[in-house]
Amino acid sequence: MKKSKRTKNRIERILWLVVLCCLGGTASYLFLRQRWEREEESKAKFVHFTAFGIDIPTGYSIHGIDVSSHQELIAWQEVRAMKINNTRLGFVFIKATEGLNDTDKRFKQNWEKAKAAGMVCGAYHFFLANKSGALQAQNFISQVKLTKGDLPPVLDIEELYGVKPDSMRSRIREWLVAVEKAYGVKPIIYSYADFYKRNLGRAFDAYPLWVAHYFEQESPHVNRPWTFWQHSDAGHVNGVRSVTDFNVFNGDSLEWQKILLK
Template sequence: MLGFTAYEWLLERRAHFVRYAEFGIDVPVNYTIHGIDVSKYQEIIDWNLVRDMKVGNVQMSFAFIKATEGLGNEDAYFKRNWKKVKDAGLARGAYHFFLSTKSGKAQAENFINSVELQPGDLPPVLDIEQTYGIPGDKLRDRAKEWLQTVQDYYHVTPIIYTNVDFYKQYLKDDFDGYPLWVAHYLQKERPSIYRAWDFWQHSESGRVNGIMTRVDFDVFNGDSTEFRKLLIN
């Protein structure tokens, strides 16, 4: 009896991910809102094809787009992606790749100079995943500078993107009040992190129509009503 119960539990656990040959990956089907994140490495994207691809109940509803990195660097495809995603009717979000060796405020100004947010957009995102040898306290201070500067400008609380290990080791309690977009691969139910999270990057090797390269896949941790509440008014 115990063996049968354990087997049923294992089947249920595995059932949270279903293999979709069209996407080239296992997809967590117990989440209803799916999306991707892109940068210049995906090159020219046909966003209408991305939007129109539907396999079973899985269809892309949002996209995070790399906007800036460090000081004075804008992603080569940001302006094109930013416009085309909106034209295709997908929810869009912009992210900044953080260099902890640089001023947080100056990096925030780089992002602000590149990104005009509109109603219906996702909040701005700080992508912080490397220390570059900077001590943890200084890294946290510079990240807080970025977050506060961006929040003061757009009047919306930014999202933090990072991976589970980096969050636990370097960010921890100081940033628990921010919405979290967390990367954790090869998990079959949810990312293994102690705090609440909003987005989960569950794969870095998906396929979708309209993109020639592999691409990161994400899910939103909530229903359509909760997703709309997160969007900028």
């Protein structure tokens, strides 16, 4: 009986030792992670450019970018402060989710710090056409909390993933309906001009369009009204060490206020 008790006590001590080692390891990891992120952000603060490095379309007053974890850690105060020839970046679309379960690893950090820097923020979901639209919508809704002054939610559609366009369109509708119900606003559809024309057609004309069309000087070539135009994927921004997508809003400040969440 005494031997059994000693064995039990020994096991408990070992278990406590394992727990303490795990806790110590976790604390060390978090400390080192925070230190690394501070160092990375410090490096990003010193990334400066004398120009955006691309031609900025004329005739538009509201400019922005879109980012994901591919841009790594961003110094958002530097992004907001950059001004070239009276052009300043005022909004950002941030990748939030992808497919059924994935969340962009920098979404929450980008969302919080971009807002703190004074950027108007919107979140987007990267759509997998071979997966349930309804379940993908739930992934997005579970991760993204939109409030007054934010941009509407965005569905990013770029590939068929081997499915027929009809099947993709059906799943797109599932996502759009579920997300509109959750946030009380029509989502924005993002796609490349040619892909939209070939695979979406006129079925989604009721939704605002964010269209990607590069190497155009004045506007994208798309046969329907558009709200945002991604005109380049190779811009330079202070505080961002990689190239960045650039966008413009198709409207003035009054129209801008109308599109923001109330």
